[in-house]
Amino acid sequence: MHGMLDAERIVAEPGYSRWLIPPAALAIHLSIGQVYAFSVFKRPLQAHFGTSLTAIAWVFSIAIVMLGLSAAFLGTWVERNGPRKAMFTSACCWASGFVIGSIGIATRQLWLLYLGYGVVGGIGLGVGYISPVSTLIKWFPDRPGLATGMAIMGFGGGALIASPLSVRLMQAFDPAVAASPTAIASGAAVMKTFLVLGVAYFGVMMFGVLNVRLPPGTRVAHPRDKQGNSLAKYTPLQTGVNISAANAIRTPQFWMLWVVLFCNVTAGIGILEQAAPMIQDFFRAPSSPTTAGGGAPASSVSAAVAGGFVGLLSMCNMAGRFIWSSTSDLVGRKRIYILYLGLGMVLYALLASVGAHSTALFATLAGVILSFYGGGFATIPAYLKDLFGTFQVGAIHGRLLTAWSCAGVAGPLIVNAIIEGRGKPGALTAQDYQPALFVMVGILAVGFVANLFVRPVHGRYYEGTEPAPVSAPVRFKKVGP
Known part of the structure; x- marks a missing residue:
């Protein structure tokens, strides 16, 4: 074995x-x-x-x-x-x-x-x-x-x-x-x-x-033509060379992408973790009849519909991972993250300000936001490959995923702390969620700026222009300084 x-x-x-x-x-x-x-x-x-x-x-x-x-x-x-x-x-x-x-x-x-x-x-x-x-x-x-x-x-x-x-x-x-x-x-x-x-x-x-x-x-x-020339296309950010994981974490590009992933995930979890209660609270009018338990205004969105909304977000999350990451092959990684983070800020602001006008509008805005959340996960390995090559891209990706661990804790903590300060669960309205949603706009803005600072990696970090010959296919020799 x-x-x-x-x-x-x-x-x-x-x-x-x-x-x-x-x-x-x-x-x-x-x-x-x-x-x-x-x-x-x-x-x-x-x-x-x-x-x-x-x-x-x-x-x-x-x-x-x-x-x-x-x-x-x-x-x-x-x-x-x-x-x-x-x-x-x-x-x-x-x-x-x-x-x-x-x-x-x-x-x-x-x-x-x-x-x-x-x-x-x-x-x-x-x-x-x-x-x-x-x-x-x-x-x-x-x-x-x-x-x-x-x-x-x-x-x-x-x-x-x-x-x-x-x-x-x-x-x-x-x-x-x-x-x-x-x-x-x-x-x-x-x-x-x-x-x-x-x-x-x-x-x-x-x-x-x-x-x-x-x-x-x-x-x-690498796909090649009949003359043996590579058909792989490189964008200006792609180095076409290889950088080790040890060197990658010494570059500012790695830490800019760490911030980008952290911000994108934190904002996405802000909706995902609160999806079912959020849609019910958004359509809970203070003047509506109370529930059978007494006291809390009833929501026009039933528990079954809220469950369906969670399923819809899961499908948007899944579809975004494939659609947006594939689109990044055409438009480039940096531009697609400008879309995720820039348009994400707009969508979050709209969700906070006009999302309570209709359930269809709320679901549409939230679905697109979650598609960006999924797309961010799927696109980041390709972004790393563009910048650092394929030599140790898995190891570099693994180090970057610490941003996910941090965001998985930070996102729910931020949202829950703000919401709990506004009232008891089951008695909140759309206005109570607005501060949390606008905080997410600010978090996305930080990621947006970090993405703008991503530049090609300096040559002093290169391992060499090509990987070493493969006798043992995943063990490469360092050929550069």
């Missing part, structure tokens, strides 16, 4: 179709994208452990933090050992996270759920997130936005599969849940669901492990 996972064993033969690689990458990202569906377990786990929702929410938060940390610290290892070994490691960690978590549920040991799904599963998230992306960039140097969009679209869409699947499994394991839509699944049902998901995702991810390949050499991935 160890030999089969070595990078030397997965170098493709000349003529191997690069279009066979995206399905392998998609298998990984669709599986680890389940993390976005963790919310379906929150109420059953809260009831089972007899604790607060905040304590259960820490499981998700730990997993996202570990995603960023493992991507940052293991990125160089991923590049050195190749995608198959990295994807296999991801599959083992992700599946083990479910198994360890299920033991924690069965024994009512919440710390085991933190350790399993949060820490071990989170490591699988980080390694699994960057390894397919790095490989696709090497296969598609001419269209990196399209390539990364295909894979990262799967991460955004993983919840669309995982959420209904998890619900159906809990219904199958707990007849009371199947009989009543308001019933909460038992701990035994959640435990069994975790086990089934762990086994199922391991199988799907192994499809990706067994089918991933490295390009045959360092030049074959």
Whole structure:
């Protein structure tokens, strides 16, 4: 098994179709994208452990933090050992996270759920997130936005599969849940669901492990004409050379992109994390009849419609990852981020000022904002490839994902702190959300300015104009100063 996972064993033969690689990458990202569906377990786990929702929410938060940390610290290892070994490691960690978590549920040991799904599963998230992306960039140097969009679209869409699947499994394991839509699944049902998901995702991810390949050499991935000239197109920002991860983090360009990603993600999570209650509160008129519970004005948007709105945002998030990242191949990475951040500021301001005029307008504005959120995730690997080359782009991407970890904490904290200062949940109106939305406008403005400062990388950081010859396909020798 160890030999089969070595990078030397997965170098493709000349003529191997690069279009066979995206399905392998998609298998990984669709599986680890389940993390976005963790919310379906929150109420059953809260009831089972007899604790607060905040304590259960820490499981998700730990997993996202570990995603960023493992991507940052293991990125160089991923590049050195190749995608198959990295994807296999991801599959083992992700599946083990479910198994360890299920033991924690069965024994009512919440710390085991933190350790399993949060820490071990989170490591699988980080390694699994960057390894397919790095490989696709090497296969598609001419269209990196399209390539990364295909894979990262799967991460955004993983919840669309995982959420209904998890619900159906809990219904199958707990007849009371199947009989009543308001019933909460038992701990035994959640435990069994975790086990089934762990086994199922391991199988799907192994499809990706067994089918991933490295390009045959360092030049074959570049489309060439009959005379052997490269057909890859370079924009003014593209260096066409290679820069190591150690050197990349010493450049101002890396930190400008860190700020860009942090701001784009923070603003997107501002809507995503509050989606269902936000649309209900926006259409909660203070003068409307009160709810049956008494006191709080009723919303014209039902809980079912709010749930549908969350599904719509998930689809916009997923579609944006593919559409906008593919568009960046045509217009350039810097220009597409000007769109994400510049138009995003306008849309946030409109959402705050006129979003309450109609539910259709609110949903449209929020949907486009979330498409920019997804597009930002999918475009950033191509942006890194343009600036730093393909030499250690996976490791560089991993380090940059620490911006995601920080934004995943900062975004909800900012929005929740502002909203909680305006009143109690269930009694807020559109005006109460305006300060938080305008704060997001300011955050996007910071990212917009940072993107404008991105320039080509200075030559002193270059490793060389071309990667070294590939005897071991992912181990390159430093040929420059």
